[in-house]
Amino acid sequence: MLITKRSRDFVNSSIDDQLKIIQIPRPVWVIFALTPSTNPIATLNYKVLLSLMTRNSIVLSPHPAAKET
Numbered sequence: 001m002l003i004t005k006r007s008r009d010f011v012n013s014s015i016d017d018q019l020k021i022i023q024i025p026r027p028v029w030v031i032f033a034l035t036p037s038t039n040p041i042a043t044l045n046y047k048v049l050l051s052l053m054t055r056n057s058i059v060l061s062p063h064p065a066a067k068e069t
Helices: 040-053
Strands: 014-016 021-023 030-034 057-061
Touching: 030 040, 040 057
Parallel strands: 030 057
Antiparallel strands: 014 021
16 A cells, blocks of 8 residues: 655644745544444543544534443
8 A cells, every 4th residue: 555645734743944944734623522322432542542643623513322331
């Protein structure tokens, strides 16, 4: 499998010494995360991890039928 460099990176800061530009990504908005009743813990972990990586705030809404663990 060939791994190539991504053309755009929206998570990490980038510095262009030639043009003297520093790009710092900023948060997009508030993420509203609905969680299913089938696997609430795994889905919550995944969605929270992604929102932390992209520096976005997150509102979690578990399904009422989800079991408490």
